[in-house]
Amino acid sequence: MKNWRQLLVIMLVSTIPALAHAERIKDITSISGVRSNQLIGYGLVVGLDGTGDKAPFTTQTFRNMMNEFGITLPQGTDPKLKNVAAVSVTAELPPFSKPGQRVDVTVSSLGNAKSLRGGSLLFTPLKGADGGIYAVAQGNLVVGGFGAEGNDGSSITVNVPSVGRIPNGATVEQAVPSSFGRGDSLIFNLDQPDFTTARSMTEKINELLGPGTAEALDATSIRVSAPRDTSQRVAYLSVIENLEIETGTERAKIIINSRTGTIVMGQKVQIEPVAVTHGSLTVTITEDFEVAQPNALAEGETVVVPQTNINIDDGGDSRMFKFGPGVTLDDIVKAVNEIGAAPGDLMAILEAMKQAGALKAELIVI
Structure with a gap:
């Protein structure tokens, strides 16, 4: 060219x-x-205010680090590392990253450390999926959460103090081939x-x-x-x-979140001619306990007998509405608002319409 x-x-x-x-x-x-590449490493956070962990792998890692510096701890001694925590360090290496550039890292506690606030991450190599070291991380953590604990055992925690970030905390050591x-x-x-x-x-x-x-x-x-x-x-x-x-328009879809009651309808959702009735059905089950005593002249024991009552109320406010051909999303929303259907009722209506073949959209329940 x-x-x-x-x-x-x-x-x-x-x-x-x-x-x-x-x-x-x-x-x-x-x-x-x-594309970007995911990096991960294992390291130690030090300088904590007594909120470190007591996991055995933390002690082992600490001993190994001391050996690297030529310091040998006596066998059988417990360092009692209240100010140290073992952590995982993760980062995302953007495409075309070059040696010397810096990326953010996320530091997460692996043991039972209560908080990483105030800690510093020691030199930690970050590896890719192929096992190669592509960056090294080190620096002071920024932790958004905090916790407090009283002498009586009461405690309060805001956000997640066991996870922190280090902005520009890792230095790229080698580029990923592209x-x-x-x-x-x-x-x-x-x-x-x-x-x-x-x-x-x-x-x-x-x-x-x-x-x-x-x-x-x-x-x-x-x-x-x-x-x-x-x-x-x-x-x-x-x-x-x-x-x-x-760009092409998306397929007609209706997304239903069954846990939160959220319903999202796409713009191209349409309905064939169909009549729908809506009612509010309430089922109440109560259970009382009655004491049954035997006759004074008969043999037997006094027992507690459960008494179950079931009440069904249909609300008495059922309504029927009709959708004509070529109904659009605006028409559906208007009809639903008029009958005042709750999310659970609307889910049932949409599922029934899909089974009847009247709903011209993909119904996805998440």
Whole structure:
């Protein structure tokens, strides 16, 4: 790809008007091979105010650390590490991170430490999935929670004092190999697979850069030809990722959270003609205990007999409403508000409508 063509593309992009209800490619895709990497390490936090842990692995780690510094603790002695806690250290290494750059780390207690407030993390190597050391962490913790305990055993805890963070607490030691500069093409992966969006993105790129530049592989991946030179590839992607395309609409979905009662309906939800009746059914079960005594002339023992009462109340306020063809989300919300259905009642109504084939949407219960 020649430089003059790169400049021409940039000039063309700058004159393209913004599309209505369009999204930039950079906001809805990621490039295959360009990703962050998770790092983890094990270390010690010291300097705590008597809130450390008493786990055996903490003592073992402390002994090993002392041996590294040439200090040998007498066998059989208990260091009683009230001010030390064993912790896990995690970090996310962003793509293209280079040695010398710094990243944030999260420090979490592994034992029974009550709080990490005021502690300092000692030198901790951070490893990747391949076992290689990609960063080292060290520094003072920032802990958002705190706790207090009285002599009588009463205590209070705010937030989580056993977890803290160290901003810029890790230094990158080596870069993670990337496939960004390899091959003659790059693959864009849509965050939400959609055939319409994949087609729209392919057509937009080919319209600007020429036929055959982009090729949709499936509903998620679009392969785009790219220059081999890294500097040209960066400028090339800068142009592509700022293109605005029309995205496909999501499938009609209704999401129900059965634990919280939250119900979310998508914009494209529609209902076929159907009649629905709504009623409030209340079942009350009470259990009383009565004492049963035998007759004075008969043999037997005095026993306690449970007496169960069941009351059912339908509320007496049942209503029926009818949905006509082509009902939209606005109509559904309006009807539900008119009958005053609670979330639990609405869940039952939606499930029944789905079973009846009247609900034209995917019903997802989480």
